[in-house]
Amino acid sequence: MFDLENLVRPNIRAMKPYSSARDEFQGEAQVMLDANENSLGSAGPASFNRYPDPLQRQVKAELAKLKGVEPAQIFLGNGSDEAIDLLVRLTCTPGQDRILILPPTYGMYEVAANLNDVALERLPLTPDFQLSPEVIEGIVASDAKLVFLCSPNNPTGNLLRAADIEQVLRGFRGLVVVDEAYADFAAAPSWTTRLAEFPNLVVLQTFSKAWGLAGLRLGMAFASPEIIGYLNKIKPPYNISEATQQHALAALQDAPRFEAMKQDLLQGRDWLAAQLPTLDIVEEVFPSDANFLLARFRPDATAVYEYLLGKGIVVRNRTTQPGCAGTLRLTVGTPQENEALLAALREYSE
16 A cells, blocks of 8 residues: 555654745735845846745646646656656665666666665566566565656657556555656656546656757656645755746747647657668667657667767767667757758768
């Protein structure tokens, strides 16, 4: 049985969080003399002399409408990486507990574990990058505090089977973190639609991919109000800047632009997926539900990678990742960038 209170580190359950006057005050203040700010204004062209809303209430209100959740079910972080780190710190006692990952997968889960002196348990995906029955059994039997399921997976691009994720959610005693950084590109419903069913579910999303706002560093976590409450308890007081909050609000009001960019990227993905197999050096292009393609090259992917670098084209070499021998990860670019990539690969092939 899932028990959040038992899962959270005892010292965090007992700790008193930092509280600012902005946390405690509700409404519109006429005179703000609580935070030792510069009341005269800011250097530079814009006014950022006041600390930002520590709970990002306006952004969460708009985001809640878009995602069909309550504001109390949303955590905003400095990229999804902050939420990943906080989830590890929330549940795992350094030098004692461990988390579960399913390689090949996103590298920041391992970084967060190492940073916090938390052990790693690895259960590999199948050759087609799915969960085997044996892996599902291993997850359910594990006493790890967290399992990270990246879907669509990075670096492979594919969605994990929903039925397999559901089995994990029903059987695993810790937190199940479904990382949906690339979910906007996938033709499947988000796991945010099932938060009410699973008290142990945390869904990660980001403004960095489909929204095109990687420079803002704004990530989202969706979970029960109880889990979100704990994340708010241990986050830095003002973890999201005022500039980021303003830009996020503007982006949320620009949904047509978001949808248009997403469709253009999906067209580019389909074009690349059709063109790459025509090259002699491409052995396999894996199915993708993301804005990138994983492709296996022959005879030497690293040589192809270095050739592209020499042409000023930067891709991601994934040859050292489990199950990814001979592969490069290719992000979908503009039509001109996609054509330049293909032309360089054709030149190398010839």
